[in-house]
Amino acid sequence: MINNMKENECCGCTACINICPVKCLGEYNNELGFSYPIMENKDACIECKLCEKVCPTLKEIKTKSEAINSLCAYAKNNDIKSASTSGGIFTLLANKILDDGGYVYGAALITPTLVKHIEVSSAEELWKLQGSKYIESKLGDIFLKVKEKLQTGKKVLFSGVPCQIYGLLSFLGKEYDNLICIDLLCYGVPSPRVWSKYLSFINKENKDIKYINFRDKTYGWKNYSLKITYEDGSHYLKEKNKDLFLSTYSKGGYIKSYCYTCKMKGFPKKSDITLGDFWEVDRLDNSFNDDKGMSAVFINTSKGQKLYNEIINETNYLEVTAEKLNEISPRIGAPSKMHKKRERIIKEIDNIPIDIILKKYAMPTKVERVKNIIRILLRKMGLWDSLNKILEKKKVR
Numbered sequence: 001m002i003n004n005m006k007e008n009e010c011c012g013c014t015a016c017i018n019i020c021p022v023k024c025l026g027e028y029n030n031e032l033g034f035s036y037p038i039m040e041n042k043d044a045c046i047e048c049k050l051c052e053k054v055c056p057t058l059k060e061i062k063t064k065s066e067a068i069n070s071l072c073a074y075a076k077n078n079d080i081k082s083a084s085t086s087g088g089i090f091t092l093l094a095n096k097i098l099d100d101g102g103y104v105y106g107a108a109l110i111t112p113t114l115v116k117h118i119e120v121s122s123a124e125e126l127w128k129l130q131g132s133k134y135i136e137s138k139l140g141d142i143f144l145k146v147k148e149k150l151q152t153g154k155k156v157l158f159s160g161v162p163c164q165i166y167g168l169l170s171f172l173g174k175e176y177d178n179l180i181c182i183d184l185l186c187y188g189v190p191s192p193r194v195w196s197k198y199l200s201f202i203n204k205e206n207k208d209i210k211y212i213n214f215r216d217k218t219y220g221w222k223n224y225s226l227k228i229t230y231e232d233g234s235h236y237l238k239e240k241n242k243d244l245f246l247s248t249y250s251k252g253g254y255i256k257s258y259c260y261t262c263k264m265k266g267f268p269k270k271s272d273i274t275l276g277d278f279w280e281v282d283r284l285d286n287s288f289n290d291d292k293g294m295s296a297v298f299i300n301t302s303k304g305q306k307l308y309n310e311i312i313n314e315t316n317y318l319e320v321t322a323e324k325l326n327e328i329s330p331r332i333g334a335p336s337k338m339h340k341k342r343e344r345i346i347k348e349i350d351n352i353p354i355d356i357i358l359k360k361y362a363m364p365t366k367v368e369r370v371k372n373i374i375r376i377l378l379r380k381m382g383l384w385d386s387l388n389k390i391l392e393k394k395k396v397r
């Protein structure tokens with residue numbers, strides 16, 4: 001039975017909890033707010049070991065081959081693109097499934113501190129799933145709902161981070177022609193606890209929150225912002241390099257421990273389509289970038305290609321060869337880097353104000369800022385790509 005797994009061995013996909021025939025497994029949240037399975041009723045356990053059989057982290061994961069097709073794309077519809085985190089491709093794909101009477105499942109912000117996977121059955125509700133949510137999404141019994149819809153023959157689109165896709169497919173245990181899985185280019189899952197404490201720091205007056213946008217485009221797609229809109233009409237708005245939560249997320253100090261060794265982010269994917277931001281679009285074709293959003297699209301299966309072909313005329317796109325992609329973005333799919341003082345951050349989270357912790361441990365150092373300036377200069381000189389390629393080869397060795 002799954003009961004004594006270490007946290008860095010568990011991705012938290014909930015496949016084990018949902019597969020249990022006697023429902024003896026539950027969930028607990030650790031000090032960073034991440035969810036993990038726990039044995040709640042050992043006496044009820046029948047030792048069927050289904051929980052171990054569906055666990056994706058206990059299976060061999062090979063990540064060497066590439067997507068069958070890759071694109072840099074965005075929706076022609078400006079309203080869709082503006083409402084999306086990147087280029088609006090997810091919305092186009094989801095609408096196609098909904099138009100066919102299907103269902104879409106994805107992460108929605110339920111409260112300011114709770115993200116949860118929900119079911120959407122109409123285009124009017126799809127806005128709930130648009131945009132990035134920088135908190136772990138609780139899955140609950142969503143796998144069971146997906147299976148129920150699939151068994152009735154309904155088309156289903158399920159979106160999530162790679163480990164959630166692996167978990168769902170392992171739970172289902174068979175191929176479904178009416179299922180499309182879309183995973184996201186994932187850096188790592190941020191701590192719900194850190195976000196909750198940070199939100200309290202921002203909202204000291206405890207105002208009622210109307211909406212939160214983790215990737216607002218007021219200052220552009222690349223220079224995105226955290227925007228919190230309050231019921232009284234006021235708002236908090238700070239660009240990513242000025243907001244403490246956004247600027248420290250990529251430092252790896254409060255990401256789920258499994259993310260540091262994750263093999264599910266790489267290729268080949270279990271998903272049909274992979275979506276993310278195409279940050280390096282300028283190095284592909286700077287005339288293609290309007291700074292309003294650009295999606296990286298990886299077609300991983302013939303089923304994914306078939307669906308994408310149905311919306312391709314609603315997009316503007318550039319095809320990208322695997323060689324070019326590897327040249328301009330060689331670390332796509334790589335695990336997150338752990339902050340060297342992560343354990344200290346965890347120990348101090350209840351004793352020191354969150355803004356002090358983030359400033360103390362996660363803000364860029366002077367050395368890092370100098371390295372970033374050098375990186376920018378090398379890119380302008382056209383030398384960064386070749387140098388980065390050499391550095392990546394040394395890392396592999």
